[in-house]
Amino acid sequence: MAQSAIEWTDSTWNPVTGCDKVSPGCKFCYAEVMTRRLHAMGQANYANGFKLTLQPHMLTKPLEWKKPQVIFVNSMSDLFHADVPLDYIQQVFDVMRRAHWHEFQVLTKRAERLAELAPLLAWPANVWMGVSVESANYTNRIDHLRTTGAAVKFLSVEPLLGPIPRLDVNGIDWVIVGGESGRTPRPLQESWVLEIMQQCQRANVPFFFKQWGGVNKKAAGRQLLGQTWDAMPVAKEAVLAAIARPLRVRRGELGSGLSLQPARLEGRRLKVGGPAAPLNSAYSPDSLA
Numbered sequence: 001m002a003q004s005a006i007e008w009t010d011s012t013w014n015p016v017t018g019c020d021k022v023s024p025g026c027k028f029c030y031a032e033v034m035t036r037r038l039h040a041m042g043q044a045n046y047a048n049g050f051k052l053t054l055q056p057h058m059l060t061k062p063l064e065w066k067k068p069q070v071i072f073v074n075s076m077s078d079l080f081h082a083d084v085p086l087d088y089i090q091q092v093f094d095v096m097r098r099a100h101w102h103e104f105q106v107l108t109k110r111a112e113r114l115a116e117l118a119p120l121l122a123w124p125a126n127v128w129m130g131v132s133v134e135s136a137n138y139t140n141r142i143d144h145l146r147t148t149g150a151a152v153k154f155l156s157v158e159p160l161l162g163p164i165p166r167l168d169v170n171g172i173d174w175v176i177v178g179g180e181s182g183r184t185p186r187p188l189q190e191s192w193v194l195e196i197m198q199q200c201q202r203a204n205v206p207f208f209f210k211q212w213g214g215v216n217k218k219a220a221g222r223q224l225l226g227q228t229w230d231a232m233p234v235a236k237e238a239v240l241a242a243i244a245r246p247l248r249v250r251r252g253e254l255g256s257g258l259s260l261q262p263a264r265l266e267g268r269r270l271k272v273g274g275p276a277a278p279l280n281s282a283y284s285p286d287s288l289a
């Protein structure tokens with residue numbers, strides 16, 4: 001298990017490594033940069049560099065990790081890449097089903113293949129399926145995502161490369177937004193982020209602002225309108241259970257948005273109900289209108 005610095009997950013699991021670029025969001029692919037480093041360090045799983053490679057010896061790893069985690073699947077690849085055989089994807093899904101104490105986050109840019117294969121996959125409740133949407137030109141990926149049987153459907157709007165004034169979040173449980181980082185990042189405008197946040201709040205969809213990005217992403221930070229935005233998919237059942245039997249939920253997490261963070265629910269399985277965004281800021285959903 002690799003602990004992850006990514007703000008919206010705990011750990012990463014890479015049963016596939018390597019990829020190919022498919023759209024403008026891939027231009028400064030983080031996985032490609034990391035792969036170069038790991039290859040130079042002699043890490044066996046990266047011997048093929050960024051060429052797509054199945055890593056079958058990694059398949060059952062989550063079953064060995066006893067502590068419940070939120071696990072980002074294939075942070076170094078794309079599970080729905082055309083060169084990943086269907087039966088291999090089915091094996092990955094089977095492991096996720098068997099490792100039911102974890103929550104798994106699968107993210108793809110190959111939304112067409114996702115929709116094509118979705119009926120051939122079993123969708124356990126602990127699998128969150130997401131698509132990347134870097135600009136208004138790729139919102140059709142959301143339509144493909146909606147056709148899947150995933151219990152939690154999410155969008156990674158990162159790196160956000162332009163305004164998305166009509167982001168249809170109907171049927172979507174979670175939206176992550178972030179800017180690009182690296183040596184030559186493409187700029188992110190605050191108005192683009194606020195516009196998406198506004199659309200999420202109007203639709204009551206949890207909104208997570210990951211980072212501004214830039215050359216020095218640490219310095220740029222991740223505050224928006226003077227606060228962080230860390231909403232995660234809400235589990236209505238967990239909320240009700242928390243009321244019936246007090247859980248160790250951190251102060252403030254059951255505010256007006258009833259936002260719970262699954263990783264803090266001591267590994268209990270979450271079933272996602274109606275999502276909510278944190279509404280505890282001075283920001284009003286209509287302040288941009």
Ligand code: SF4
Pocket residue numbers: 019020021022023025026029030031032075076077078109
């Ligand atoms: S799909 Fe993801 S992993 Fe593949 S090249 Fe694009 S950004 Fe990198």
